[in-house]
Amino acid sequence: MSLSKYISVFKISFVQEFAYRLNFVMWRVRNVMQIFLVFFLWDSVFSDPTRQVFGYNRDKILTYVFGILFIRALVFSARAVDIAGEISRGDLTNVLLKPINYFRYWFTRDLSSKALNLCFAVIEAAILFLILKPPFFLQTDFRILILFAVLLVFAVLIFFGLLLLINMTPFWAPESGWAAQFLFMGIITEFLSGAVFPLDIFPATIQKVLQFSPFPYLLFFPLQTYLGKISLSSMLGGVLASAVWVIILILTLNYVWAKGMRRYAAEGR
Amino acid sequence: MLKKISRYLKVWWLMSRNSFLGFLTQRFGAVIFLTGKLLRFGFFFIFIVFLLKGTKTLAGFNLNQTIFFFLTFNLIDVVSQFLFREVYRFRPLVVSGGFDLVLTKPISALFRSLMGGADVLDLITIPPLVVAIILAGRTLNPSILHSAYYIVLIFNSLVLATAFHIAVLSLGIITLEIDHTIMIYRDLTNLGRFPVDIYKEPLKGILTYLVPVGIMITLPAKAFIGLVSFKGILVSFALGILAISIALRFWDFALTKYTSASS
Amino acid sequence: MDRAIIVDHLVKNFEVTVKGPGLRGAISSIISPKRKVVRALKNISFTIQPGELVGFIGPNGAGKTTTLKILSGLLYPTSGFTQVLEFDPWDRRPEFLKQISLVMGQKNQLWWDLPAIETFELNRAIYEIPKRDYEETLKELTELLQVEKLLNIQVRRLSLGQRMKLELVAALLHKPKILFLDEPTIGLDLIAQEKMREFIYEYNKRNGASILLTSHNMDDLINLARRVIVIDEGRIVFDGALEELVNRFAKEKIIKIFLSEEVDIKRIEAIGKVKKIAFPEVVLSVPRSATAVAAAELLQNFPVEDLTIEEVPVEEIVRKVFRGEMRSRVLKK
Numbered sequence: 001m002s003l004s005k006y007i008s009v010f011k012i013s014f015v016q017e018f019a020y021r022l023n024f025v026m027w028r029v030r031n032v033m034q035i036f037l038v039f040f041l042w043d044s045v046f047s048d049p050t051r052q053v054f055g056y057n058r059d060k061i062l063t064y065v066f067g068i069l070f071i072r073a074l075v076f077s078a079r080a081v082d083i084a085g086e087i088s089r090g091d092l093t094n095v096l097l098k099p100i101n102y103f104r105y106w107f108t109r110d111l112s113s114k115a116l117n118l119c120f121a122v123i124e125a126a127i128l129f130l131i132l133k134p135p136f137f138l139q140t141d142f143r144i145l146i147l148f149a150v151l152l153v154f155a156v157l158i159f160f161g162l163l164l165l166i167n168m169t170p171f172w173a174p175e176s177g178w179a180a181q182f183l184f185m186g187i188i189t190e191f192l193s194g195a196v197f198p199l200d201i202f203p204a205t206i207q208k209v210l211q212f213s214p215f216p217y218l219l220f221f222p223l224q225t226y227l228g229k230i231s232l233s234s235m236l237g238g239v240l241a242s243a244v245w246v247i248i249l250i251l252t253l254n255y256v257w258a259k260g261m262r263r264y265a266a267e268g269r
Numbered sequence: 270m271l272k273k274i275s276r277y278l279k280v281w282w283l284m285s286r287n288s289f290l291g292f293l294t295q296r297f298g299a300v301i302f303l304t305g306k307l308l309r310f311g312f313f314f315i316f317i318v319f320l321l322k323g324t325k326t327l328a329g330f331n332l333n334q335t336i337f338f339f340l341t342f343n344l345i346d347v348v349s350q351f352l353f354r355e356v357y358r359f360r361p362l363v364v365s366g367g368f369d370l371v372l373t374k375p376i377s378a379l380f381r382s383l384m385g386g387a388d389v390l391d392l393i394t395i396p397p398l399v400v401a402i403i404l405a406g407r408t409l410n411p412s413i414l415h416s417a418y419y420i421v422l423i424f425n426s427l428v429l430a431t432a433f434h435i436a437v438l439s440l441g442i443i444t445l446e447i448d449h450t451i452m453i454y455r456d457l458t459n460l461g462r463f464p465v466d467i468y469k470e471p472l473k474g475i476l477t478y479l480v481p482v483g484i485m486i487t488l489p490a491k492a493f494i495g496l497v498s499f500k501g502i503l504v505s506f507a508l509g510i511l512a513i514s515i516a517l518r519f520w521d522f523a524l525t526k527y528t529s530a531s532s
Numbered sequence: 533m534d535r536a537i538i539v540d541h542l543v544k545n546f547e548v549t550v551k552g553p554g555l556r557g558a559i560s561s562i563i564s565p566k567r568k569v570v571r572a573l574k575n576i577s578f579t580i581q582p583g584e585l586v587g588f589i590g591p592n593g594a595g596k597t598t599t600l601k602i603l604s605g606l607l608y609p610t611s612g613f614t615q616v617l618e619f620d621p622w623d624r625r626p627e628f629l630k631q632i633s634l635v636m637g638q639k640n641q642l643w644w645d646l647p648a649i650e651t652f653e654l655n656r657a658i659y660e661i662p663k664r665d666y667e668e669t670l671k672e673l674t675e676l677l678q679v680e681k682l683l684n685i686q687v688r689r690l691s692l693g694q695r696m697k698l699e700l701v702a703a704l705l706h707k708p709k710i711l712f713l714d715e716p717t718i719g720l721d722l723i724a725q726e727k728m729r730e731f732i733y734e735y736n737k738r739n740g741a742s743i744l745l746t747s748h749n750m751d752d753l754i755n756l757a758r759r760v761i762v763i764d765e766g767r768i769v770f771d772g773a774l775e776e777l778v779n780r781f782a783k784e785k786i787i788k789i790f791l792s793e794e795v796d797i798k799r800i801e802a803i804g805k806v807k808k809i810a811f812p813e814v815v816l817s818v819p820r821s822a823t824a825v826a827a828a829e830l831l832q833n834f835p836v837e838d839l840t841i842e843e844v845p846v847e848e849i850v851r852k853v854f855r856g857e858m859r860s861r862v863l864k865k
Contacts, residue, residue, distance in 0.1 A: 008657030012643065012650055019645035019686075026449040033456045036472070037463075044467035045324050053323045093606055094641045097634055099626035100658045179298035183305035191312040201319040265607045 005100060006108045013079060013112035028120050031072065032128070038196070039065045039132065054200040060227050061198070062134040066125055067223045068195055073121035075155045075218055076195070079109040081185070083167035084177025092264065103253070107160060114156070139226050147235050151222040154242035158214050161249030162189065171260035194220025214245040280376055285387040288354075303390045310343060313462065328466040333408045334494060338464045340402045341490040345423065346458060347398060349430040351391035352384055356434050356451055359441050368442075372527075379520055382438050383431075406493065415495050418502055422489035425509045429485045432512035439516070439523035461486030481508055536710060536742040537580040537603060542612035544573035544598055544766075572598045574766040575612070582709070583740040585732075587757025587774075589747055589850065595766045596746035597636075600712045603744070604634045616710060630659055633708035637718045640695070641702055642687045648698040649683040652705060659706035666705065673701045676731055693724045700731070711735070713745035717752055729755050750850065762850065781852065782844045784817040789830055790838040803829055812837070817844070 017024055042065060045051075046058040056064070083106060086092050095102060129136075139145055162184070169180045190196055192215035199207055199220045210216050221238045224230050230238075317339055321332040330338070359382055362368050372378050406416070437450050457480055460468075465476050465483040477483030484505050491497050550566045573595045580586055588596050601607045602614055605621035605628070614621055619628040642651045656666045674680045677697040687695060696719075704711070716732065717725040733756060736743050747753060753760060753774070760777060762770040770777055787804065791812045800806055803826050804818035818826040823841060830836055 002660060005657045005660070008654050012646070012654045015646060015650060016643060023449065026453065030449060030453060030456050033453075033460070036468075037460050040468045040472070041327075041463060043469070044328050045320070091639065093601075093634075093636075094639055096606060096624065097604060097629060097632075098655075098658050099629040099660075173298075176298045176301065179301035179305070183301045183308070187305045187309050187312070191309075196312070197316050197320070201316060201323070203319070262608070 006104060009100075009105055009108045010112045013109040014116060017113065017116055024116075028117075028124065031069070031121075032124050035065065035069050035128065038068065039128075039134070043134075054198070055229060056198070056200070059135040059137045060229070063137040063227065064198055064223055066128075066134070066136070067226065068219065069121055069125055069128075070118075071152070071155070071219045071222065072195060073117040074114055074152060075159050077110070077114045077117040078159070078163055079113045080106045080160065080163050080167060081181060083164065084170050084181060087168070087260075087264070088170040088174040088177055102257075103164070106164070110160060137227060139228060141228065143232070144225060144228060144235065147239060148222055148226045150239055151217070151225055151242060154239070154246055155218045155222055157246045158242065158249060159189075159218055161246070161253055162214065164253055165249070165256060168256055168260050171263045189215055189218065192216065193218035194223070198223075211241070214249070217242045217245060277376075277380065280380075281384060281387070284381075284385045285389075288386045289389045299390060303393070306390075306394065313339065328464055330464060330466075333405065334490075335463070337402070337405045337409060337493065338487065338490045339462060340398065340405055341423075341493075342458075342462050342486050344395075344398055344402060345426050345430065345486055345489075347391050347394055348427060349434070351388050351395065352427075353430070353434045354388035354391070355382060355384060355386035356437055358386060359438055359451075363441060368527075378524075379435065379438070383434060409494060411493050411495065415493050418492035418497065419489050422492050422497075422502065422505060425505050426485040426489060428509040429481055429512050432509070432516040435513075435516035435520050439519045442523040443526050457482055458486065464490070481512070484508060534581065535579045536582045536584070536617060537578075537744070538613070538615040539579070539599070539603070540577050540613040542573055542576050542599075542602065542614060543571075543610045544595070544602060544607065545610045546570040546572055572766055573602075576763070576766070576768045578761055578768065578771055580742055580744060582742055583736070584759065585736045585743045585757055586745070587747065587753045587760040588744055588763065589753055589760060590763035590769075591748060594763045596763055597714050599763070600634060600714055600744065600746060604632060604712055605629075606634075630706060631708055632710045632712070633703045633706070634712040634714070635700060635703045635716060636714040637696075637716065640699060642695065642698060644688050645686060647684045648687055648702070651687075651702055652683075655702055655705050661706055665707070669705055669707060670701070673704055676734060677701060677727075693720055696720065696724075696728075704735070707739065707741075709741055711741050711743045713743065715747055715749075716745060717747065717749050725749070725751065732756060750845075753850070778843055778849060781849050783820055784844055785820055785823045786815060786817050786842040786844060787823070787827060787830065788813065788815050788840045788842065789834070789836045790814075792835045792837045795834055800830075800834070 039062065042061045045053070046056075046061055049058050051058070086095070095105065139148070166180050166184045167177065170177045192199075192210060192213065194216060195218075199210060199216060202210070217238065221242075225235045225238065314336075317335055318332070321327060321335055325331070327335050359368075362371070362382070368378075368382075371381050374381070406419075411419070433454055434451075437454055440450050457476075460476060461482045465473055465487045468476060473483070477487075488497060488501070488505060492502065546569070548568050548570050550568050576595075576599070588599065590596050598607065602609055603616055603621055605624040608622045617628065617631055619625060621628065642648055643654075652670065655661075656663075661669070674683065677700060679694065679697050679701065682690060682694055682698060687698070690698070713732065717728050720728060729752060732743060732745065735741065745752065745756070758773060760770065760772070760774050761768055762777070770781075786807075791814060794811060797806065797809065797814075800814060800816065804816040804822075806814065806816045808815040827839060827841060831839060
């Protein structure tokens with residue numbers, strides 16, 4: 001496998017996003033607006049700075065909100081949302097004719113998008129920081145930071161796996177791509193990963209159930225780790241669970257892809 | 270005049286029926302979409318319940334009141350999406366050149382672009398929402414006057430929503446670059462999920478008067494609770510009428526700037 | 533390797549859902565969807581030598597595109613054997629993919645919002661083309677197609693003809709040994725069509741690439757393919773030289789005469805079937821074997837100023853083949 005292939009893909013994907021500059025800027029503006037809602041909501045709840053609720057104090061909850069901004073840019077940014085359209089229009093044919101691995105191709109394009117979004121997220125976070133002047137919780141324990149980084153890597157992989165699986169539904173239901181994306185990525189994943197509100201809101205029983213799904217490991221669990229709200233052993237347990245999910249998703253992906261390809265070929269699109 | 274109204278009503282009915290037939294052929298996607306919207310509603314609802322369980326109040330409002338705010342937001346949101354679903358299809362229409370065909374037909378292009386695709390799915394969700402509002406409203410024991418204020422202000426909110434959508438359409442004619450305009454509108458109104466009082470100044474002021482999300486969404490619910498004076502109602506109406514007239518002017522202006530898309 | 537492409541007893545079936553019309557049909561297709569089997573290819577066989585230029589013609593829906601897609605590895609055969617460059621296409625090995633190219637009229641690979649050169653660079657990396665070869669090939673292709681000035685313009689700003697030329701460049705940068713062209717002239721104006729044919733011919737000559745092109749445009753056929761495979765309803769109806777197609781299936785020849793005076797048409801009708809009268813021109817068709825005799829008779833007994841003998845246009849022959857008038861005469865080389 002030659003790296004230059006994928007570096008080229010990364011580059012052209014990056015350039016492509018720039019072709020729609022205004023669009024992209026609007027997208028970032030929307031992201032920031034969504035952060036506003038969440039920020040002020042919690043700001044209002046914790047207007048009394050000594051208040052503690054759901055295990056958070058003012059510092060930690062507002063840090064969580066900023067964490068959402070970053071992790072969305074890192075984990076949730078993706079170009080692979082275009083795969084569904086590619087399959088239903090039959091444009092998949094073009095890519096299949098090329099000597100390039102489909103998964104690696106799209107993962108590279110995702111990385112390109114993540115890089116771009118992350119750059120902007122950093123700038124936006126800096127600006128927001130200056131405007132809102134929130135108290136910020138800085139993690140100093142080095143071991144925790146390493147675990148945090150590892151969890152983020154796994155989060156990226158888990159998200160990619162989930163996204164690809166959803167984007168393969170057009171193999172069987174060609175018109176369903178956008179609806180499936182909306183339901184699974186836009187709603188279920190958003191809420192259950194803690195990207196809208198921290199999962200601590202839920203009573204312990206619900207949280208326990210959620211831990212058997214891959215979603216908390218996308219955002220909530222990494223942030224819990226960063227904020228030091230759980231024990232070290234819990235953190236390690238989470239790392240293990242994330243790794244298990246990555247493996248499950250890889251295996252499922254390969255299986256579903258093979259089935260989908262036969263279906264695509266059978267219908268001759 | 271009456272004839273014109275009935276003609277437009279018939280056209281609206283036919284357009285909506287076609288929209289419905291289209292829905293049938295995309296049944297799977299439509300069901301998924303509906304499920305998604307119900308889930309989102311459910312998630313936020315659960316969130317509010319658990320949040321207020323822990324915090325007791327939000328910007329001074331208790332659980333029932335917060336729920337009422339949330340339901341009001343949903344009502345206005347769903348009804349506008351029901352009526353104006355076609356606005357989401359506007360950009361592709363212009364880009365493909367289909368808008369030319371719309372302009373040459375003897376039906377107001379604005380009407381067609383605004384209300385041509387009433388969304389059946391939203392129609393299904395409106396009645397249960399109304400029932401929920403009635404139930405939630407009961408717990409707040411409003412006076413008849415306040416209930417009347419509420420209904421009247423909801424109507425005003427829809428007028429404001431119409432103005433917004435017209436503005437979005439107009440922008441869509443002038444510049445094709447803005448793909449997300451309608452979504453920005455949605456993001457702004459989403460800020461009204463919770464009472465705008467949670468925001469600090471100057472954001473709160475902006476949201477209340479400049480981009481009247483506050484008037485559109487928070488105000489009707491506040492009136493229900495009895496926090497709005499008669500003067501406030503009048504001011505809101507004035508704003509509604511002002512918004513519509515500006516929007517209509519903007520639309521006319523936009524049409525003069527229309528450059529037909531080439532293939 | 534003496535055979536670039538081998539197809540043996542290839543069968544391909546598709547499963548299609550059938551929907552009834554109107555509201556009732558839509559609802560019943562939800563409750564009990566009906567499926568139908570479409571037999572696209574019914575046992576076809578042929579081989580292609582390296583460097584051959586073969587025209588694959590047939591009416592719409594005959595199975596041409598399906599065959600190309602199977603040979604590129606996009607569809608898998610229901611049964612039968614296919615081999616391209618000694619690979620099984622369905623495996624879609626990188627080494628295989630680097631040597632083939634499939635160009636389809638409507639499927640674009642150029643990135644829409646970017647200049648074509650960006651897609652070319654990407655393809656260079658994907659196909660791992662050495663820099664020197666890439667630059668040489670790029671120069672050659674862009675000169676041949678006269679698109680040097682268009683490389684840095686956003687693709688969406690270009691006309692259809694310009695885009696198709698650039699699509700060709702993108703498809704040929706890696707110098708494929710096998711080129712599948714699906715309806716290459718579709719949607720192009722007459723001049724662009726001619727240029728496209730010229731290019732294909734040149735490319736075949738210069739690079740020795742095997743080219744299999746499908747078309748239902750007769751001009752492509754006449755001007756390009758020395759060998760044609762006629763496919764109709766999933767079966768190969770003829771496989772051989774174009775002249776042979778004409779010879780075997782054209783039972784008649786056309787005689788065109790220019791008269792200096794008007795004559796009684798009934799007398800001409802005694803010699804052959806009159807196809808067209810536009811004084812002074814008369815066109816008639818006569819059985820092949822009787823051509824010389826008929827011509828002599830016309831020259832002797834009628835005020836003929838000019839006389840020419842022509843073949844029945846290929847279009848007509850092929851149309852007859854499509855219409856199944858030749859089905860009983862299935863012929864293969």
